[in-house]
Amino acid sequence: xxxxxxxxxxxxxxxxxxxxxxxxxxxxxxxxxxxxxxxxxxxxxxxxxxxxxxxxxxxxxxxxxxxxxxxxxxxxxxxxxxxxxxxxxxxxxxxxxxxxxxxxxxxxxxxxxxxxxxxxxxxxxxxxxxxxxxxxxxxxxxxxxxxxxxxxxxxxxxxxxxxxxxxxxxxxxxx
Amino acid sequence: xxxxxxxxxxxxxxxxxxxxxxxxxxxxxxxxxxxxxxxxxxxxxxxxxxxxxxxxxxxxxxxxxxxxxxxxxxxxxxxxxxxxxxxxxxxxxxxxxxxxxxxxxxxxxxxxxxxxxxxxxxxxxxxxxxxxxxxxxxxxxxxxxxxxxxxxxxxxxxxxxxxxxxxxxxxxxxxxxxxxxxxxxxxxxxxxxxxxxxxxxxxxxxxxxxxxxxxxxxxxxxxxxxxxxxxxxxxxxxxxxxxxxxxxxxxxxxxxxxxxxxxxxxxxxxxxxxxxxxxxxxxxxxxxxxxxxxxxxxxxxxxxxxxxxxxxxxxxxxxxxxxxxxxxxxxxxxxxxxxxxxxxxxxxxxxxxxxxxxxxxxxxxxxxxxxxxxxxxxxxxxxxxxxx
Numbered sequence: 001x002x003x004x005x006x007x008x009x010x011x012x013x014x015x016x017x018x019x020x021x022x023x024x025x026x027x028x029x030x031x032x033x034x035x036x037x038x039x040x041x042x043x044x045x046x047x048x049x050x051x052x053x054x055x056x057x058x059x060x061x062x063x064x065x066x067x068x069x070x071x072x073x074x075x076x077x078x079x080x081x082x083x084x085x086x087x088x089x090x091x092x093x094x095x096x097x098x099x100x101x102x103x104x105x106x107x108x109x110x111x112x113x114x115x116x117x118x119x120x121x122x123x124x125x126x127x128x129x130x131x132x133x134x135x136x137x138x139x140x141x142x143x144x145x146x147x148x149x150x151x152x153x154x155x156x157x158x159x160x161x162x163x164x165x166x167x168x169x170x171x172x173x174x175x
Numbered sequence: 176x177x178x179x180x181x182x183x184x185x186x187x188x189x190x191x192x193x194x195x196x197x198x199x200x201x202x203x204x205x206x207x208x209x210x211x212x213x214x215x216x217x218x219x220x221x222x223x224x225x226x227x228x229x230x231x232x233x234x235x236x237x238x239x240x241x242x243x244x245x246x247x248x249x250x251x252x253x254x255x256x257x258x259x260x261x262x263x264x265x266x267x268x269x270x271x272x273x274x275x276x277x278x279x280x281x282x283x284x285x286x287x288x289x290x291x292x293x294x295x296x297x298x299x300x301x302x303x304x305x306x307x308x309x310x311x312x313x314x315x316x317x318x319x320x321x322x323x324x325x326x327x328x329x330x331x332x333x334x335x336x337x338x339x340x341x342x343x344x345x346x347x348x349x350x351x352x353x354x355x356x357x358x359x360x361x362x363x364x365x366x367x368x369x370x371x372x373x374x375x376x377x378x379x380x381x382x383x384x385x386x387x388x389x390x391x392x393x394x395x396x397x398x399x400x401x402x403x404x405x406x407x408x409x410x411x412x413x414x415x416x417x418x419x420x421x422x423x424x425x426x427x428x429x430x431x432x433x434x435x436x437x438x439x440x441x442x443x444x445x446x447x448x449x450x451x452x453x454x455x456x457x458x459x460x461x462x463x464x465x466x467x468x469x470x471x472x473x474x475x476x477x478x479x480x481x482x483x484x485x486x487x488x489x490x491x492x493x494x495x496x497x498x499x500x501x502x503x504x505x506x507x508x509x510x511x512x513x514x515x516x517x518x519x520x521x522x523x524x525x526x527x528x529x530x531x532x533x534x535x536x537x538x539x540x541x542x543x544x545x546x547x548x549x550x551x552x553x554x555x556x557x558x559x560x561x562x563x
Contacts (some may be wrong), residue, residue: 026197038190039183048192052200059204061556085493117186136183149474149493151454163179170182 022062026055029072033079036137040083040129042121050086054079076137080147083129119169123162126150130158131166214515248275248322249294254523262288262299267520275320276301291337291344296321296361298344300333317346319361328359334376340385345369347376356390358408369408377401378440378451389440389449389463403440403451403461415449415465419456443485443501450488450501452476458490460501469503478539483546491540496549496560509549514558522550522557 030051037047057078058065065071120128126148133144134155141152141159148155249255253264253273261277276299288299298319317328317335328335329348336345344359353373359366374393381388382405389405400418439452449461450471457473476490481501489498492508499506526541539552543559550559 023197026200030196031192034192034196035187035190039187044190044192047190048196048199052196052203055200056204056207057553081494085495116182117189120186131179132183135179136187138180151475166179166182 022059022066025058025062025066025071029075030055033075036132037079037083039120039132039136040125042125042128046086050079050082053082057082077147080129080133083125084147084149115169116166119165120162123165127158127162127165130155131162134159135163211515214513217515246322247294248297248320249290251294253294254520255288255290255297256523257288262297265520276318276325287333287335289337291342291361292339293342296337296342296344298328298335298337300335317348319344319359321361326364334379336379336381338381338385339383345379345381345388347379354392356388356406367408370404370406370412374401380440380442380449382442382446383444384446387446389442391440391451403449405463415463416461416468441479441481443481444483445485448485448501450479450481452479458488458499460488460503471499471501471503472506480540480542480549482542483544489540489542489549491551494553496540496551498549498562509560509562514551514560517548517550517557517559519557522552522559525550 033054034044034047034051037050038044041047041050054075058071058075065074068074123131129148130144133139133147134141139147141155144155145152150158249264252268253266255275256263256265262275263272264275265272275297288297290297296319298317300317317333318325319328320326328344328346334347337343338345342361344361345356346359347354347356349355350371352371354376355371356369356376356379357366358369369388370390372392376390376392379388379390387405387407389403391401391403393401402414402418403416404412404414406412441450442448443450443460447463449463450458451461452458452475454475456470458471458476458479459468460471461468471488472490474492476492479488479490481488482498486501487498488501489496491497496509496514497506498509522541525543526539541550542548542562543550547562548559549562550557552558
């Protein structure tokens with residue numbers, strides 16, 4: 001099994017066939033990627049930007065990437081690379097200025113925040129990314145570590161901290 | 176764990192994207208392409224001037240006109256690359272491609288490939304292909320090919336490098352006593368053992384003058400620890416670092432990053448130092464005289480490259496290019512937004528002195544010979560940023 005197909009097996013959404021057009025690929029994958037990135041960024045406008053950027057990078061060479069066994073795996077890795085870059089820039093920018101309010105007009109939340117979503121929102125971005133990559137999408141610690149540029153032990157630690165916070169919020173919601 | 180998956184899945188389902196996402200992305204792409212065209216013009220001029228004034232002399236001397244030579248598998252004006260029909264020799268002027276090794280329907284079998292100094296031979300590593308798409312399907316390993324045919328050297332190994340001065344290939348393979356570092360002369364078919372270790376040899380690199388091979392090996396007494404050695408073929412290896420746990424067991428060699436295939440061990444251009452990318456200690460620079468290594472950055476870069484003057488090291492970080500002094504210091508980020516597309520064959524020419532891996536996810540990095548540009552691969556394309 002190639003590394004691409006290893007990744008593909010972790011992605012719940014349907015894997016695009018290699019001869020599908022880019023627009024078809026976008027249509028089949030963009031909602032799932034957007035939702036995953038919403039959880040990781042906690043900012044829907046930012047999630048859509050990351051989603052767009054990831055797809056744009058694939059679009060530039062779609063003639064070659066469509067021939068890959070697993071364009072979906074490539075898409076997720078690209079999105080996570082972009083997230084890493086943006087997160088690092090955000091840390092730098094935060095030292096200089098306050099964070100701009102998210103633009104709520106480009107997306108719609110279907111429900112108000114729950115205790116769980118509040119707990120997720122309160123987590124540092126790396127913790128959110130670690131728990132989403134491992135527990136939701138199903139990447140191994142090694143794979144998630146490669147995507148976020150940290151050690152596997154760090155991923156396990158980050159995900160564990162995130163789980164504790166989410167479980168705590170579930171108890172609060174139940175009480 | 177399943178509970179957590181369900182909780183996150185429910186949270187994820189709360190988000191819905193507005194319709195028209197594709198149109199919004201298309202408009203953004205148009206704006207971005209317009210801006211890139213402007214930047215490309217500026218960088219293109221820089222490249223042209225740099226090559227004309229500084230690089231052309233060096234490139235001409237490296238690629239002096241040669242008479243037609245049917246013993247060369249890679250001919251004058253061709254580059255070895257992964258093409259639409261497998262591993263191909265591409266004429267950089269006409270774009271014509273000659274297929275050298277084929278696996279038509281599967282993108283991944285050829286993981287590393289490189290031509291020898293004069294193009295008489297190529298070596299490539301292939302994985303065992305489980306698809307019925309070519310004649311490589313049952314034979315993963317190191318292959319060496321010339322105009323007269325090809326042969327498999329060892330199965331399963333990715334660790335090899337052409338000498339920068341001769342046609343000899345240094346490679347690693349399993350032996351009865353552990354792992355063997357050996358030389359292969361494709362013209363005669365002779366194999367010469369250099370050293371055998373009980374553990375593994377996860378990285379090797381030729382010195383720029385072709386006299387010495389540096390390698391990382393697990394120590395005999397402490398298998399979990401690794402040391403860096405240098406050896407002149409025919410002489411006794413010399414250890415230049417104390418045994419250390421350089422690589423974590425769960426993310427050591429063979430991870431996704433390592434499988435992407437970049438240089439993990441590289442000599443400085445003057446042959447006095449080695450840079451080693453480790454998962455435990457980050458990027459370390461090791462003087463060959465044994466005067467003690469220094470950690471340059473504490474993270475594990477997916478790829479890195481020495482500057483031509485040996486004073487700096489560039490590496491990729493989340494899409495940006497970062498430059499750090501080779502003797503330690505503050506890293507300087509160069510925003511990827513400052514980059515512009517660059518002719519991939521130009522970057523290939525720059526990178527030809529290094530093992531030329533197939534970059535399945537991008538991330539390769541190389542300096543221009545005059546040190547004014549750093550090229551990096553992004554996806555399947557190459558881009559460049561100006562330095563200074």
